[in-house]
Amino acid sequence: MNVFMQRLLCSPAxxxxxxxxxxxxxxHVYAPxxxxxxxxxxxxxxxxxxxxxxxxxxxxxxxxTVLGFMLGALFGCACGTLFTYSRWMERSVxxxxxxxxxxxxxAFGALIVIWFGNSLLAKVMTAFFLTFFPVTVNTLxxxxxxxxxxxxxxRSFGANRLVMFFKLAVPSAxxxxxxxxxxxxxxSLIGSVVGExxxxxxxxxxxxxxxxxxxxxxxxxxVMFACGVMGALLYGLLTFVERRLVWWxxxx
Amino acid sequence: xxxxxxLMASPVVPVLLSIVVLLVVWExxxxxxxxxxxxxxxxxxxxxxxxxxxxRLMGALMATLGEAIGGYVLGSVLGLLLAVxxxxxxxFERIVMPLAVAVNAVPTxxxxxxxxxxxxxxxxxxxxxxxxxxxxxxxxxxxxxLKQPxxxxxxxxRSFGAGSLKIVxxxxxxxxxxxxxxxxxIGVPRSxxxxxVGEMLGAYAGLGRLIYESTQQxxxxxxxxxxxxASLASMVFYGLLVWIDQRLVWWx
Numbered sequence: 001m002n003v004f005m006q007r008l009l010c011s012p013a014x015x016x017x018x019x020x021x022x023x024x025x026x027x028h029v030y031a032p033x034x035x036x037x038x039x040x041x042x043x044x045x046x047x048x049x050x051x052x053x054x055x056x057x058x059x060x061x062x063x064x065t066v067l068g069f070m071l072g073a074l075f076g077c078a079c080g081t082l083f084t085y086s087r088w089m090e091r092s093v094x095x096x097x098x099x100x101x102x103x104x105x106x107a108f109g110a111l112i113v114i115w116f117g118n119s120l121l122a123k124v125m126t127a128f129f130l131t132f133f134p135v136t137v138n139t140l141x142x143x144x145x146x147x148x149x150x151x152x153x154x155r156s157f158g159a160n161r162l163v164m165f166f167k168l169a170v171p172s173a174x175x176x177x178x179x180x181x182x183x184x185x186x187x188s189l190i191g192s193v194v195g196e197x198x199x200x201x202x203x204x205x206x207x208x209x210x211x212x213x214x215x216x217x218x219x220x221x222x223v224m225f226a227c228g229v230m231g232a233l234l235y236g237l238l239t240f241v242e243r244r245l246v247w248w249x250x251x252x
Numbered sequence: 253x254x255x256x257x258x259l260m261a262s263p264v265v266p267v268l269l270s271i272v273v274l275l276v277v278w279e280x281x282x283x284x285x286x287x288x289x290x291x292x293x294x295x296x297x298x299x300x301x302x303x304x305x306x307x308r309l310m311g312a313l314m315a316t317l318g319e320a321i322g323g324y325v326l327g328s329v330l331g332l333l334l335a336v337x338x339x340x341x342x343x344f345e346r347i348v349m350p351l352a353v354a355v356n357a358v359p360t361x362x363x364x365x366x367x368x369x370x371x372x373x374x375x376x377x378x379x380x381x382x383x384x385x386x387x388x389x390x391x392x393x394x395x396x397x398l399k400q401p402x403x404x405x406x407x408x409x410r411s412f413g414a415g416s417l418k419i420v421x422x423x424x425x426x427x428x429x430x431x432x433x434x435x436x437x438i439g440v441p442r443s444x445x446x447x448x449v450g451e452m453l454g455a456y457a458g459l460g461r462l463i464y465e466s467t468q469q470x471x472x473x474x475x476x477x478x479x480x481x482a483s484l485a486s487m488v489f490y491g492l493l494v495w496i497d498q499r500l501v502w503w504x
Contacts, residue, residue: 015347016354035369092266096274102441102486104448107460107479110467114291190359194449204362212365212453220369224362231357 038218047222053207058226061204064120064192065234068127069185076132076180080139084169090140097133105129105191109198118199127191131184138180142173178242185234193227204230290472302477308462309481315457317485319375320447323382324439330383331390332432338391339398339424340416352391360385361449368454378450378458385446386439390432397431398424433497440493444486 020040026032027039034042047054079097083090105126116122146169154164196205204223211219275295281287282294289297302309338345364381371377401423409419451460459478466474 015350018347019351088266092270095267096270099483099487102444102483102490103479104445104460104463104482106445106449106452107463107475107482110475111291111472186357186359190361193359194361208362208365212368217366217369220365224358224366227362228354228358231359232354235357 035217038221042218043221043225046218047225050219050222054222054226056202057204057207058230060202061189061192061196062230064123064195064203065127065185065188065230067120068124068191069131069188069234071124072128072131072184072188073135073181075128076135076184077139077177079132079136080143080177083136083140084143094136094140097136100129101133106194106197109194112195113198122198123192123195123200123203126195127188130187130191134183134187135177135180138176138183139173142176143169145176146172174246178238178246181242182235182238185238186231189227189231189234290470293473293476297473298476298480301473302480305474305477309459309477312457312459312462312478313481313485315375315455315461316444316447316451316459316482319378319450319458320382320443320489322375323379323447324386324443326379327383327386327443328390328436328439331387331435332394334387335391335394335398336420338395339420345395352388355384356388356392360446364450364453367450373454373456378447378455381450382443382446386443389438389442390435393431393435393438394428397428400424400431401427437490437493437497440490441486444482444489448482 023037024040027037079093083094109126112122112125116125150168150172151164154168159167192203193205193208196203197209200206204226208220208223211217211223278292278295282292334348338348360381363384367377367381371380398420405423406419409423414422447458448460448463451458452464453460455461459482463475463478466472466478
């Protein structure tokens with residue numbers, strides 16, 4: 001019992017419950033204008049009143065985020081591998097990748113709709129554009145940090161390049177690649193929310209824009225919480241996969 | 253032959269080559285496939301437009317740069333200070349870190365409307381947005397760096413009578429510098445992009461405002477030239493940081 005209490009007191013959950021209580025109490029005591037800080041209960045009520053739309057938007061944005069992330073992760077891993085084994089490619093193309101990250105992708109929202117149509121693909125591409133870079137950088141860094149002594153050892157046993165890649169380089173790079181994935185998943189969510197601002201009918205980004213234009217502050221909070229829940233969910237899922245996949249060393 | 257090899261070995265040549273290839277592909281595609289200007293304008297037209305419209309672009313750039321740099325500095329300083337504080341008071345870390353992670357799970361763009369309500373349409377809301385986006389990266393990265401030193405080294409300093417603050421200043425901060433600099437680098441393009449996103453949702457001035465208005469008027473050349481200016485500005489900003497980093501490697 002004592003140990004249980006101790007663990008409870010140290011758990012992050014307590015911090016959340018504490019904050020929620022303080023929040024609710026402060027709003028009732030000081031009664032600030034709902035424009036600045038609505039009560040948690042008001043937000044929950046509002047969320048309950050629009051839950052079918054909220055659920056639909058959540059699913060749609062989740063789909064865009066996951067697709068964009070997978071595309072970006074695949075492309076990033078491929079490019080990172082290419083850059084590792086071709087110094088020429090690294091020196092000529094990698095700087096362009098860096099430059100591409102300074103381009104404010106939001107500015108191209110309207111253009112992306114012109115290019116890819118007002119479809120799922122347009123949002124996936126926005127998410128993809130934000131995700132591929134961190135994965136590329138971390139894959140490159142991970143593959144390059146492979147211990148040269150181990151390479152020499154495997155080579156002395158006559159391993160060919162393919163075996164060395166899959167048995168040595170990839171496992172030793174995985175923790176670093178996972179770091180890239182974790183950065184990318186958050187960016188992917190940003191990409192799909194922003195992508196929805198430019199002509200779409202379902203999604204959390206759409207709800208955000210609608211709430212802003214209609215000046216519904218409470219609805220803004222609802223959407224923010226929904227985005228936060230999705231972000232935390234995806235991040236948690238990735239951490240779980242990481243623990244399973246890179247059980248021998250996890251850089252947390 | 254030797255001269256040729258030297259040319260290839262210099263870091264600039266491959267980059268230039270790939271830029272030239274990119275430009276040729278860009279312009280060639282427009283000529284070959286007769287791509288209409290609203291889908292992809294020629295680079296010449298964009299640069300020409302940027303030069304004829306310098307006054308408006310520069311005014312917008314100055315507003316955006318002011319917000320981005322203000323938020324960048326504010327966020328970096330606050331993030332670092334908070335990291336030191338959390339390090340010194342472990343109880344605080346247990347309470348604040350879960351909350352900080354939860355706040356970070358919400359994509360920055362979802363906060364933007366709320367910040368506009370809280371801080372108004374002027375520069376303050378963008379500075380706050382940028383500071384939040386940059387500050388969190390700094391907090392996580394700096395905290396990670398500050399925890400790097402060996403417990404043995406900390407114990408040694410403590411046995412010689414050094415206080416907690418002294419240990420932070422003499423041992424932990426120098427060790428954490430690479431992490432801090434990494435966070436500073438990540439923050440540069442992010443600060444520009446977040447400032448522009450904030451301006452697109454509502455502002456009186458700035459590149460984001462310009463992009464939003466031009467998109468509404470389907471003046472896509474103005475969008476492209478604003479994007480060009482924004483990218484160039486963040487590249488200069490980034491280059492400056494790398495240069496400072498290389499000059500001030502006193503911690504290595």
